[in-house]
Amino acid sequence: MNPTDKEQFLSLVRENQGIIYKICNSYCLNKDDREDLAQEIIYQLWKSAAGFNPGYKFSTWMYRVALNVAISHYRKQQKRQNISIPEKERKDIPEFPEEADKEENLKQLELFINELKELDRALMLLYLESKSYSEIAEIVGISETNVATKLSRIKEKLRLRFQNLQHNGTTYR
Amino acid sequence: MEQPIDNLLKDYKNQKQDTWIMNVMNLNMQLLEERQTKKAKSRLNKLAVKKVFMIILGIAWALFLAALAFFGSFVNLFFGISMAAIAVINIIVVALYIQHVVLILRINYSNSIVETQQKLSKLQLSTLTMTRIVFLQSPFWTTFFWQPDMAFFSDWRFFLIGLPIALLLTFTSVWMFRNVNIGNKDKKWFGWLFRGAAWSPIVEAQEFMQELADFKNE
Numbered sequence A: 001m002n003p004t005d006k007e008q009f010l011s012l013v014r015e016n017q018g019i020i021y022k023i024c025n026s027y028c029l030n031k032d033d034r035e036d037l038a039q040e041i042i043y044q045l046w047k048s049a050a051g052f053n054p055g056y057k058f059s060t061w062m063y064r065v066a067l068n069v070a071i072s073h074y075r076k077q078q079k080r081q082n083i084s085i086p087e088k089e090r091k092d093i094p095e096f097p098e099e100a101d102k103e104e105n106l107k108q109l110e111l112f113i114n115e116l117k118e119l120d121r122a123l124m125l126l127y128l129e130s131k132s133y134s135e136i137a138e139i140v141g142i143s144e145t146n147v148a149t150k151l152s153r154i155k156e157k158l159r160l161r162f163q164n165l166q167h168n169g170t171t172y173r
Numbered sequence B: 001m002e003q004p005i006d007n008l009l010k011d012y013k014n015q016k017q018d019t020w021i022m023n024v025m026n027l028n029m030q031l032l033e034e035r036q037t038k039k040a041k042s043r044l045n046k047l048a049v050k051k052v053f054m055i056i057l058g059i060a061w062a063l064f065l066a067a068l069a070f071f072g073s074f075v076n077l078f079f080g081i082s083m084a085a086i087a088v089i090n091i092i093v094v095a096l097y098i099q100h101v102v103l104i105l106r107i108n109y110s111n112s113i114v115e116t117q118q119k120l121s122k123l124q125l126s127t128l129t130m131t132r133i134v135f136l137q138s139p140f141w142t143t144f145f146w147q148p149d150m151a152f153f154s155d156w157r158f159f160l161i162g163l164p165i166a167l168l169l170t171f172t173s174v175w176m177f178r179n180v181n182i183g184n185k186d187k188k189w190f191g192w193l194f195r196g197a198a199w200s201p202i203v204e205a206q207e208f209m210q211e212l213a214d215f216k217n218e
Helices: A006-015 A017-027 A032-049 A058-078 A101-113 A118-128 A133-140 A142-168 B004-013 B020-026 B027-041 B043-075 B079-108 B113-135 B138-143 B156-179 B189-191 B200-217
Strands: none
Touching: A006 A017, A006 A032, A017 A032, A017 A058, A017 A101, A017 A118, A017 B189, A032 A058, A058 A133, A058 B113, A101 A118, A101 A142, A101 B004, A101 B027, A118 A133, A118 A142, A118 B004, A118 B113, A118 B200, A133 B113, A133 B156, A142 B004, B043 B079, B079 B113, B079 B138, B113 B156, B113 B200
16 A cells, blocks of 8 residues: 555545545535535645555544644634524424434434534544544544543533434424 | 434434535546645745744844844943843744744644644744743833933933833733733733734634643543
């Protein structure tokens, strides 16, 4: 595996395009921004490829670079204003879980994840990719225990938000 | 039994991708490089160029002040001491600029998220640190013309104007140096001093630094 070779690099990136896709979706609201961020991520990956340590998994390294670029891009673009759910989208969201439509719940979950702070969102993305705690710790730069504690808090936060939806019916908050 | 949120997270993970990612993936590498190189010439690189320019200017200014201090001290001790103090503060600022250029060059997106984001925020915060240090030189700009003779110090203008201004600036600069920090970001005076578009990214960077530290240590 030699990511400094253009063809090999592109093929590795294509194999792992899901990483870029999920990160861009999570840190950008509109399609144009997402494409811009995806291009920026690929470019930074290419620039950093020379420093790729073959001892690492390509995907771990890719997550580090992509999340760093996405968080910096997000902070620049959004100036740390919390993304709020438009009122229109907040209405008509079915109750969770039994009678809820799965697609709607997934949309709602995506909105809740996108409302998390940048670093918590990164943790959640890695968790959703079934990364081990040790790999998450390595990518983010915190201890494994810290990863476990934070993930459990985030999941609890998400669960409570759905519970609020259920209790308040279609009116959010 | 699994909780519903876990099931939902599993479904979320297995969602299909939209087509927009294919547009990006279909770009050829050369086109992508050309587009991004144009962009990259701005941002960090621009920042590094600006800082290198400031370093050259700062060194020239500090050398000029040092020469003034050296030759001026033969004529007037106050002038010599004041210029020397200003030169030392400027040398500290230049040293900080050099440190920042090194920091810019060492930013590596392959490092962990916490480490990289801390370095980037530290860079943004450098403007605030510079302001604190640069302001320390202000009292010396009010003392360089003092004369080492009794007539000057017994003059009413020294007691009513010169000395109070020097004391006021000394107090203010030391106070600012000690108090301009994240702990005071919610104080009224802080908001008043550092309001506006130019300062908001710096205040935000301070908050993010704090967030990163909490995130790491919790």
